[in-house]
Amino acid sequence: MRGRRWRVVVLVLAAVYFLVPLLSAAEFSLRTPGGGYGVGNYLAIVTDEVLFTSLLTSLQIAVFTAVLVLVLVVPTAVWVRLRFPSVAGLLESATILPIVVPPVVMAAGIAFVQANLGGPVFRALFASSATALTPFYVVLALPFAYRAVDNGLAAIPLRTLVEAARNLGSSLASALLRVVLPAIRSAVLGAAFLTLALVLGEIVIARILLYTDTFPIAVVEVGRSAAGVSVALSLASLVFTWVLLLLVSFAGGRRSRKASS
Amino acid sequence: MTSTADAPVATERGVAVEFRELRRSYGNTHALDGLSLALRPGELLALLGPSGCGKTTALRLLAGFDTPTSGEVLIGGRDVTGVPAAKRDTGMVFQAYSLFPTMTAAENVAFGLRMRKVGPAERKRRADELLQVVGLGERGGSYPHEMSGGQQQRVALARALAVSPSVLLLDEPLSALDARVRVQLRDEIRRVQLAEGITTLFVTHDQSEALAVADRVAVLNAGKLEQVGTPQEVYAHPATPFVAEFVGTTNHVPVADGRITPGGETRQVRPEGLAVGVPDGLAATVLTSTFLGPVTRLVLTTEVGELVVDATSRPGLPAIGDPTRSPWPRSDSRTQIQRLAGNGLRPPRESLE
Structure with a gap:
């Protein structure tokens, strides 16, 4: 009983800690210059061409x-x-x-490379945000993606599944695509969405x-x-990330629901 | 006993399989040390041995999952030593549950056919047919985690058979199942194997399983073949002390003039070869008594050491702590003792040549 009360207290404190700033931010974002409340700031996101273009660029990256x-x-983890x-x-x-x-150290290193290496390949690479930033965001995302995928692989009998597929006439690549990838689908989606969240928040580099x-x-x-x-x-990007995470949970849970129905 | 006497020739009912002087070493460790063994077309051969004896290594070399350090693997007379696993035409049931988790039972069974570019209608027909064969005709739409361990291994068997392989490989497929399901599935595997007439290598460490299901049993120890023979031969005429110890329970009994006598020549006698309650036998006390259904296993202390005796279960058997009149070679088992003595537990090399 006492433990349960403590759990409720901790839950309430955590809710206050997270919800108060969010609600305050929501209240602030709904204020209008005239002193009332409205959705003008949210409409500005959609109508502002610079914002919209930057969102598309970041999504592309x-x-x-x-x-x-x-x-x-x-393939490496497998x-x-x-x-x-x-x-x-x-x-x-x-x-x-x-x-x-630290990202700032990495950025300094990249800047050095950018300034000192010439040639058409490097010039083409650094010509646009998408081609210039993608390789470095790949490096930044590696720890999260590797961990997510490796955890997914640890949860399945990988060697047995691959050998069973090969024994049935499948090549290694086909076994990966047809058997392993579907079996770690939620881990792969998790890795992809973690990468997406990282790119949508990266500012230093x-x-x-x-x-x-x-x-x-x-x-x-x-x-x-x-x-x-x-x-x-x-707030909008936070909600967007939550929606993505919910999609991951849904995608991961759909199979077990389907299987247990 | 000759292990490689039969030439590997394909027949209508199956193909011959042969290991020729097969070696597999990992550094200084020899998992297989010159294994030569032939499977006759259509037979079920059980490869029996303790953990680490090399039996799974032999099976993996046959499946193409591993490469031998030296030696050859032949299927149907063809050297497949360098052929990739996907092209060996073997079907395998694994020790661990190996069904593809995102596919239904029917999709699992049809997977090999899909890899062979068989059309959807034929794939479905064959999957349904094989699921019927293993008694799971109604479970084609079930996912692996909706099925019990026994059902999953049945589907794995159907999946292995779906591609009509030349050789069926069973890597301890019953070890994760409970006792009742083990026996059921063991009998089912044998039934299907006989019906399909497919040459089968059954790897197991369970001697009762090997003796019950196989046409012949090959006993491996430390990467070397100890004996090959029918279950009856291996049990009744163990070629080496290792086989005598590993297959069944063995008493080391001093025997002189056909009687248990301290100081006599040591013979190896099975528990069912001894009797209790013989009036002029040695004095013995019952240490433990285990009811096993038709027989009761008694462990007795005697002046020649502990002896294990399997007595027919009946009222009046001595209980724990009871004195009894000595274990005694049964009259019908003296021949067996003599035969064991006659074998002289020849060394492995000699016994195989």
């Missing part, structure tokens, strides 16, 4: 990043688990490095490298001139 991360991480389980710990440590190195047409930077810029719109944007 997010999709590129997620695809590249998954193409790198899924290969390590199947063929080199002894180096799994080493690889896990290596994937943490992007977290250990983009700002230092002067790629200012991304969504997070647009939010900050808007905040300087229109605080209400900036807060509305922050």
Whole structure:
């Protein structure tokens, strides 16, 4: 009984801690210059062409990043688990490095590369936000994506499934696509959406490298001139991320519901 | 006993399989040390041995999941040592549950046919047919986690058979199941194997399973073949001390003039080869008594050490702590003792040549 009371207290305190700032922000974002309340700040997001374009740019980078991360991480994690389980710990440590190195240090390194390496390939690479930022966001997203995918692989009898598929005439690539990927679908979706959330929030590298047409930077810029719109944007992107996470849960849970019905 | 006497020839009912001087080493550890063994077309051969004896390694080498350090694997007379697993034409049931979790039972069974580009209608027909064969005709739409362990292994068997493989490989498929389901599925595997006439390698560490289901049993120890023979031969005429110890329970009994006598020559006698309650036998006390249904297993202390005796379950058997008049070789088992003595527990090399 006493434990239950404590649980309620902790739950209420946590709710206050999280909800008060959110509700305050929502209240602030709904204020109008005249002193009343309205949805003007939210309409401004849709009608502001700069904001809309930056959102599209960031979504494009997010999709590129997620695809590249998954193409790198899924086969690597499978290969390590199947063929080199002894180096799994080493690889896990290596994937943490992007977290250990502060983004500002990484950005300084990238800026040095950008300034000192010429040639058409590098010029083409650094010509637009999408091509310039995607490789570095791939590095930033690696720890989260690797962990999510590796946890998914740990939850299935990977070796047995792959061997069963091969025994039935499937190639290794086909076994990966037809058997392993569907079995770790929610982990892969989780990795993709974590990558998306990371890209929609990353500001340090983009700002230092002067790629200012991304969504997070647009939010900050808007905040300087229109605080209400900036807060509305922050709330909207938060809701967007929640919706994505809910979609992940739904996608992961649909199979078990379908199976248990 | 000769293990490689039969030439590997394909027949209507199945194909021959042969391991020739197969070795698989991991550093200084020899998982398989010169295994030579032939499976006759259409037979079920149980590869029996303790954990780490190399039996699963042999099966994986046959399936193509591993590469031998040296030696050859032949299926139907063809050397498949370098052939990838996907092209070996074997069907395998794994020890762990191996059904694809996002596919239904029918989709699992049809997977191999899909890989062989068989059309949807034929895939469905074959999947339905095989699910009927394993008694799961109504469960085609079920997902693996909706099924019990026994049902999952039945579907795995149907999946392995769906592609009409040349060889069926069973890697301890019953070890994760409870006792009753084990026996049921064991008998079912045998029934299906006989019906399909498919050459089958059944890897197990469970001697009762091997003896019950196999046409022949091959006993492996430390990567080497100890004996190959029918279940009756392996049980009644163990070729080596290891086989005598591993297959069944064995008493080491000093025997002189056909009687248990301290100081006599040591013979190996099965528990059912001894009797209790013999009036002029040795004095013994019952240490434990285990009712096993038709027989009761008694562990007795005697002046020649502990002896295990399987007595027909009946009223009046001595209970724990009771003195009894000595275990005694049964009259009908003396021949067996003599035969065991005659075998002289030859060394493995000699017994195989």
